[in-house]
Amino acid sequence: MGAGLYAKGQTVKVSVTPQTVDHGNGTRRVFEGWYVEGKKICDETICSFKAEKPATIEAKWRTEYYVNVSSKLGEASGSGWYEKGSAAVATIKPTTIEGIIQNQVFAGWAADGKIVSTASTYAFVVNGPVNLEAVWKTELNLLIVAAIAAILLIVVIAIIILAKASKKKPPPSLPPPPPSYSR
Numbered sequence: 177m178g179a180g181l182y183a184k185g186q187t188v189k190v191s192v193t194p195q196t197v198d199h200g201n202g203t204r205r206v207f208e209g210w211y212v213e214g215k216k217i218c219d220e221t222i223c224s225f226k227a228e229k230p231a232t233i234e235a236k237w238r239t240e241y242y243v244n245v246s247s248k249l250g251e252a253s254g255s256g257w258y259e260k261g262s263a264a265v266a267t268i269k270p271t272t273i274e275g276i277i278q279n280q281v282f283a284g285w286a287a288d289g290k291i292v293s294t295a296s297t298y299a300f301v302v303n304g305p306v307n308l309e310a311v312w313k314t315e316l317n318l319l320i321v322a323a324i325a326a327i328l329l330i331v332v333i334a335i336i337i338l339a340k341a342s343k344k345k346p347p348p349s350l351p352p353p354p355p356s357y358s359r
Contacts, residue, residue: 182227191222192235202242202305204257211236241302247310249273249280258302266298268310283313 178190190210198204210218211234217225238259245254245266250273254266271282284294285308292298298308 178233184227184229186227187224188227188233189222189224190233190235193221195221197237202244204240204242205237206240208236208238210234241305243302243306243308245308247312249312250282250310252310254308260303262302263299264302264306266300266308268296271296277316279315280312281315283311285309286311 177192178188182188192207195207196204207221208219209216210223212231217223217233240257240259242257243255243264243266245252247268250268250270252266252268254264256264258264266285268282273280282296284291285298286292287306287308291311292300292308300306
């Protein structure tokens with residue numbers, strides 16, 4: 177609002193609403209400011225200035241995209257609105273979640289079902305809405321498995337030793353009874 181003819185020195189008031197237009201698809205346009213001949217004259221959605229000469233006043237907008245960073249395990253960060261062409265960074269912590277027999281290990285970041293990075297910190301340029309999901313893989317917890325195997329080996333060796341020790345040698349023959357004397 178605010179277009180029209182104004183006398184020199186008259187106050188011109190221009191306005192635009194809303195300040196943010198969400199397109200509902202992870203894309204939005206955010207009001208950046210009012211410009212005259214390529215120069216920014218005001219940051220606010222409502223702007224007043226004195227008319228000095230004929231001018232074209234332009235409302236400029238920037239495009240922003242939503243980056244959604246998610247993970248079923250650990251703590252993922254980096255979600256938010258980013259200006260088109262800016263850098264975003266997705267991170268995951270921890271990268272290994274230890275279990276008793278199995279560990280869950282971070283395998284990478286997937287977008288549209290395809291791994292785009294295997295680094296736990298992934299920086300990229302935002303040129304559209306992005307859904308990044310942390311991908312995890314299951315691995316054996318080798319330390320626990322080795323400890324259990326060592327304990328089982330010790331138990332088996334102990335059983336074998338006890339079994340051999342308990343094998344009894346036949347008892348020695350008893351000496352013949354002493355002769356009995358009759359009178």
